[in-house]
Amino acid sequence: MNHVRCALAILLFVLTACSTQPAATQPRPTQPVAAQPAAQAPPGPTTVAPADSQRTNAPASGPVIPSGERELVAAIRGGSIEETFVKSVFPGFEKKYNVKVIHTVDTSVAALAKIQAQRNNPQTDVIINTDQSHPQAKTAGLIEKLDPAKVSNLKNLTSIALDPDGVGAVFGINxxxxxxxxxxxxxxxxxxxxxxxxxxxxxxxxxxxxxxxxxxxxxxxxxxxxxxxxxxxxxxxxxxxxxxxxxxxxxxxxxxxxxxxxxxxxxxxxxxxxxxxxxxxxxxxxxxxxxxxxxxxxLQLTYFDVIKGAPHPNLAHAFMEYVLSEEIQLILAEQQGWGPTNKNVKLPSTLAQKVPSIDIAEKSYxxxxxxxxxxxxxxxxxxxxxxxx
Known part of the structure; x- marks a missing residue:
């Protein structure tokens, strides 16, 4: 009898211990229009982080991003443009900053209408604009002046790519x-x-x-x-x-x-x-x-603009720095045919013959x-x- 009581006691102890283990963390639902996010580490133990990492999500290089900014919401175009950004632009940014990019797809007119409707509670961080929709957004006060300290690549852009008031920047010549x-x-x-x-x-x-x-x-x-x-x-x-x-x-x-x-x-x-x-x-x-x-x-100039009151302003500026970099400008030329606006981009001779140059831009109407x-x-x-x- 004593053996039975002992066995029951051991069994009760094991069951109690198992019931106190935490449940597995449920994965975050994938956004239907989002690029595939970079893998993120599961939450660690509840210990106090060192002071220099407690408040930031800092990549190996580039701007320091507050830990609360873990998503970038981008309004882009569909078709081949969406394909290029989803496959070749967003993943590198996600990996670099350990964040997730969510994107929406609309025409320039429809996208601008959405931004206008959300102006009191912006849901988007950055938007692709053309030289038709960029001045509209600017006049309506929907887009933000860039901080040159956070977007150092501005100094590397050709003059045609710079807004006279420092609002947004041209990333592609078309x-x-x-x-x-x-x-x-x-x-x-x-x-x-x-x-x-x-x-x-x-x-x-x-x-x-x-x-x-x-x-x-x-x-x-x-x-x-x-x-x-x-x-x-x-x-x-x-x-x-x-x-x-x-x-x-x-x-x-x-x-x-x-x-x-x-x-x-x-x-x-x-x-x-x-x-x-x-x-x-x-x-x-x-x-x-x-x-x-x-x-x-x-001539058509294609902009990226930061939305005024963007929910993730630091991440939005980091993305501007990223998309204006030599690496991404070259990718966009190779895959999308956009002429680079970063003067430091070196195009292979065969590619340089295919994409619009600054000279062509200046001669086009x-x-x-x-x-x-x-x-x-x-x-x-x-x-x-x-x-x-």
Whole structure:
């Protein structure tokens, strides 16, 4: 009997000890639009950390980030741009700072509308802007002046990349011209385009597309077509007339990523597009070619801006420093075709021939975005009425 009592006592002791072990830590749910986060160490024992590491999440090099800033929320674009950032930009930043990057995908107009709606309680840290949406965000007071002490790469940028008031910075030079499918043009005996007006060649009717006018590339298409017909952004009548004449044969993409898909599926044979959209498709082996029309390409500058009142301001500045670094500028040139703005970037000769240079940027036509932003709502309303899209 005593042996039985002893055994029961031992069993009770073991069960009690097991019940006091802590439950396994549950993994944090993955955000559906987030880049894959870098692995983070589980919480350690409740001991007091040394003074120099108690309050910071310090990488081997770069700015010191407060421990409360463990996520960066970035508003970017879709398609190949999203692919490049998710695969080749965000992971290195996550690893360097032991943080997680969450990203959202929208067009420039839609992204700016969200930032405006959240201005009293910002949910985003950094945003990709174009030279159309950047001045809008700046005028509305939605984006922050950069601290040069935290973004030392500002001193390495070419002058065209610097905002006169120190708000945001251009990380990529892009040109806007004509992209077409060489295979289809060859099979059908269509002469390659040389002018913006070749978008209206009867042989490509029903297979020519532009982006929606509520997108910066759609706005640039209006300007380019107007310029090819003796006008400019202050008079887009010629552009609307030519687009309207296509009727139901006009293809309008809702977003640049959709246009990428149309090109890959060969539904669209020719379009106006940004070189940063063309470049990834070409590198993947698609039968597309790039043409600077005789009237000239248009210039587009692509910014990263820090949101005013960003929830993670130090991490946002660290990201600005990171994306303007020579390493990331080279990656963006290699994978996305953006011309670097960091003067210290050394491009291989073969790559230098493919991406826009400072010289090309200075020779390309730069639309008056201050004027366009003052009339763009009327353009969009008119496009909805007359183009039926």
């Amino acid at each position: 040109t806007f011209a004509i992209e077409y499918n060489t295979q289809i043009y060859g099979e059908k005996g269509i002469a390659p385009p040389t002018s913006w007006n070749d978008l209206f060649d009867p042989k490509v009717r029903g297979h020519m597309a532009i982006n929606g006018i509520d997108n910066v590339y759609g706005m640039m298409a209006l300007v380019a077509i107007a310029r090819a017909n003796g006008a400019d952004e202050r008079n887009v009548e010629p552009a609307f007339a030519k687009l309207k004449a296509l009727g139901k044969d006009l293809v309008i993409a809702k977003a640049p990523a959709n246009l990428d898909e149309f090109l890959q599926q060969k539904e669209v044979w020719v379009t106006s597009n940004g070189q940063s959209r063309f470049f990834p498709l070409k590198e993947k082996g698609f039968s597309v070619a790039w043409v600077d029309p005789k009237e000239g390409p248009l 730069r639309p008056d975005w201050t004027y366009i932003n003052s009339v763009v709502d009327r353009w969009i309303d008119r496009a909805n009425r007359e183009l039926g899209k």
